[in-house]
Amino acid sequence: xxxxxxxxxxxxxxxxxxxxxxxxxxxxxxxxxxxxxxxxxxxxxxxxxxxxxxxxxxxxxxxxxxxxxxxxxxxxxxxxxxxxxxxxxxxxxxxxxxxxxxxxxxxxxxxxxxxxxxxxxxx
Amino acid sequence: xxxxxxxxxxxxxxxxxxxxxxxxxxxxxxxxxxxxxxxxxxxxxxxxxxxxxxxxxxxxxxxxxxxxxxxxxxxxxxxxxxxxxxxxxxxxxxxxxxxxxxxxxxxx
Numbered sequence: 001x002x003x004x005x006x007x008x009x010x011x012x013x014x015x016x017x018x019x020x021x022x023x024x025x026x027x028x029x030x031x032x033x034x035x036x037x038x039x040x041x042x043x044x045x046x047x048x049x050x051x052x053x054x055x056x057x058x059x060x061x062x063x064x065x066x067x068x069x070x071x072x073x074x075x076x077x078x079x080x081x082x083x084x085x086x087x088x089x090x091x092x093x094x095x096x097x098x099x100x101x102x103x104x105x106x107x108x109x110x111x112x113x114x115x116x117x118x119x120x121x122x123x
Numbered sequence: 124x125x126x127x128x129x130x131x132x133x134x135x136x137x138x139x140x141x142x143x144x145x146x147x148x149x150x151x152x153x154x155x156x157x158x159x160x161x162x163x164x165x166x167x168x169x170x171x172x173x174x175x176x177x178x179x180x181x182x183x184x185x186x187x188x189x190x191x192x193x194x195x196x197x198x199x200x201x202x203x204x205x206x207x208x209x210x211x212x213x214x215x216x217x218x219x220x221x222x223x224x225x226x227x228x229x230x231x
């Protein structure tokens with residue numbers, strides 16, 4: 001059974017860089033059938049796609065966050081990571097890592113999510 | 124960017140009721156539309172994709188329809204476990220995607 005687990009600091013100071021890692025277990029991050037992504041949800045609000053990566057290293061970012069986001073992959077560790085720079089209180093959210101399908105049948109769907117981790121931006 | 128407008132933002136209903144939630148895309152998305160259910164403190168769960176295909180294990184009381192820019196999620200007979208928040212997601216340019224604002228389904 002595939003599992004995704006986010007890890008990283010729960011508190012980040014304003015203007016600093018938020019860093020999170022997602023560890024994938026029960027499946028290979030090097031599969032050609034999937035993208036791996038980050039989605040966030042501010043408290044009490046809706047879902048926002050941040051960006052995604054393919055195992056080869058190709059990245060795709062939300063245009064509204066692109067200038068501040070870097071997503072990377074480490075296939076040897078079966079992990080991918082998110083860095084969001086120059087954070088403000090508006091970046092306070094639950095951050096989910098997730099898997100998008102590239103398979104013809106369910107192309108684009110997000111069938112697996114991590115449990116989510118709350119990151120608070122505060123001094 | 125493709126914007127998704129979901130309505131209503133909240134809905135009160137009773138067990139056994141039939142409810143419908145609507146999502147409108149800012150441009151045609153060729154049925155590249157999924158619906159998710161989210162319960163408090165949990166990650167979203169995929170219910171339907173390709174506008175009308177039921178994810179494995181999801182009860183048949185959930186159904187989806189639509190085409191072009193307009194899509195609907197219908198729950199034919201609400202069960203107690205269905206009270207949650209529902210989101211639509213367009214994935215026309217996967218992996219880029221956008222979500223609707225959500226519909227909170229509450230018990231009347």
